[in-house]
Amino acid sequence: MNKHPIKLALILAASLSACSMAPTYQRPAMPVPAQWSQQTAAGQAVSQLPWRDYFADPALRKLIDTALENNRDLRVAALTVKKYEAQYRIQRAAQFPTVNATGSETATRTPAALSSTGKERVSHQYAAGVGISSYELDFFGRIQSLKDQALEQYLSMEESQRTTQISLVAQIASDYLTLAADRERLLLAQSTLQSYQETVSLMTRKAQAGSSSALDVAQAQSGLESARADLARYTSLVEQDIDTLSMDVGSDVSKDLLPEKLPEQITSFADLPAGTPSDVLLTRPDVIQAEHQLKAANANIGAARAAFFPKIALTASGGFGSVMLDDLFKGASRTWTFMPQISIPIFDAxxxxxxxxxxxxNRDIYVAQYEKAIQTAFREVSTALTQHGSLVEQESAQVSLTTAYADVDRLTRLRFDKGVENYLNVLTAQRNLYGAQQNLITIRQSRQANMVTLYKVLGGGGVQEGKSAS
Known part of the structure; x- marks a missing residue:
């Protein structure tokens, strides 16, 4: 077989390296300060820590695991990544020639009236060969640029999947804290209701004995009804919280995974390390996604520039042809074709x-979107950091306030038992303590939710790093 045309085409394909006409990529400068102004800042360790190491509660970890298996948005994101990865492979395949093997037989009947011999004749032709069809030599990097664009789009979708998964992890943790706080409020309402019930019974007996007034009984009854209303409200909220958590997890949640009250620490960090530069934002998946989209747009400029230059395509084949099947692979039956083709743009309006x-x-648009992604990330982290420092101080103050109200409640009751205090002051002290306890639960929930938010906005390692394609 004369293989020279096929060899020539393959040698040209392998030896002619494309010279990309895409602009040299340069990462835009970060349009934010070099560091946050807050004294308490989150370290890079937080942004890179896997969620299993960050969240300390075993029940929460199981819920997150279940959600990651069942969540439909995450499934869509994973399938989208696979689609873009396949599209990248398609575009990468265009850099290489497609070689096909062919075989054929042609049988022709010639009637006697048309035959030169005056007799009916049946002729056969046999052919076998290998060929390359319309392979474009990428002199000016058009195909290389399109491949680079497809690669960046694929990597962008990987980061989109990371964003979806981190958001899901944070949502489950937030749902968990909401349920824990409402169940703790429910327990407090039950305890307070029981206390008011005992007080109403006591005041009723005292009124019957003449040592208390009907006003005292009515005041105690008002506290009882207020606690009863809270009990009904928090019972309903807990049921709603369980439904919300089940929906986000994607299945019914086992009762042994439901929190009874807020954990002391939902994360493995009692507090956050200090002094982190703002370039930690570059590890956020949405920022990385925006940069991949910018790189894809940059590569597309190379493809657009290459369109101004000639396109050269090769078609080549080599094989055998014969009228006798037995003679098909003999040396005299060799055939080949070699057809280079050039297309030069002259006028395209x-x-x-x-x-x-x-x-x-488009490249300029993606530059602006990349800068906006960084600014948005910086603002989210800055807000969360500001809230973090404030919530820590609020919790400390609220603990002191609750302790003080507890002392007031205890001392007021002692004075009432000795007959030197009226019941209205007892009721006021009890209500103040109940309100302080409720506020403490709210602040503790907010502080722990803030730790979840910080992990999310810092781009925590809630998902395995995407595989790089080559």
């Missing part, structure tokens, strides 16, 4: 120029 302008404008 400004089409290529417009396409290049669109590519450049």
């Amino acid at each position: 400004g089409l290529n120029s417009a396409n290049l302008d669109v590519a450049k404008i």
Whole structure:
């Protein structure tokens, strides 16, 4: 077989390296301060720590695991990544020639009236060969640029999947804290209701004995009804919280995984390390996604520029042809074709120029979107850090306030038992303590939810790093 055309085409394909015409990529400068102004800042360890190491509660870990298996949004994100990975492989395959093997037989019947011999004749032709069809030599990097664009789009979708998964992890943790706080409030309402019931019984007996007034009984009854209303409200909220958690997890939640009250610490960090530069935002998946989209737009400029230059395509084949099947693979039956083709753009009414302008404008759009992603991330982290420092101080103050109200409640009751205090002051002290306890639960929930938020906005390692394609 004469293989020279096939060899020539393959040698050209392998030896002619594309010279990409895409602009040299340069990461835009970060349009935010170099460091947050807050004294308490989250360290890079937080942004890179896997969620299993960050969240300390075993029940919460099981719920997150279940959610990651069942969540439909996450399934869609994973399938989208697979789709873009396949599209990248398709575009990468265009860099290589497609080689096909062919075989054929042609049988032709010639009637006697048309035959030169005056007799009916049946002729056969046999052919077998290998060929390359319309392979474009990428002199100016058009195909390389399109492959680079497809790669960046694929990597962008991987980061989108990471964003979806981190958001899901944070949502489950937030749902868990909401349920824990409402169940703790429910327990407090039950305890307070029981205390008011005992007080109403006591005041009723005292009124019957003449040592208390009907006003005292009515005041105690008002506290009882207020606690009863809270009990009904928190019972309903707990049921709603369980339904919400089950929906986000994607299945019914086992009772042994439901928190009875807020954990002391939902994370493995009692507090956050200090002094982190703002470039930690570059590890956030949404920021990385925006940069991959920018790189894809940058690569597309190379493809648009290459359209101004000639396109060279090769078609080549080599094989055997014979009228006798027995003679098909003999040396005299060798055949080959070699057909290079060049297409030179001459007039396109400004089409290529417009396409290049669109590519450049798209690149500028993605630059702005990348900068906006960084600014949004910086603002979210800054807000969360500000809240973190405030919530720590609020919790400390609320603990002191609750302790003080507990002392007031205890001393007021002692004075009432000795007959030197009226019941209205006892009721006021009891209500103040109950309100302080409720507020303490709220602040503790907010502080722990803030730790979840910080992990999310810092781009915590809630998902395995995406595999890089080559």
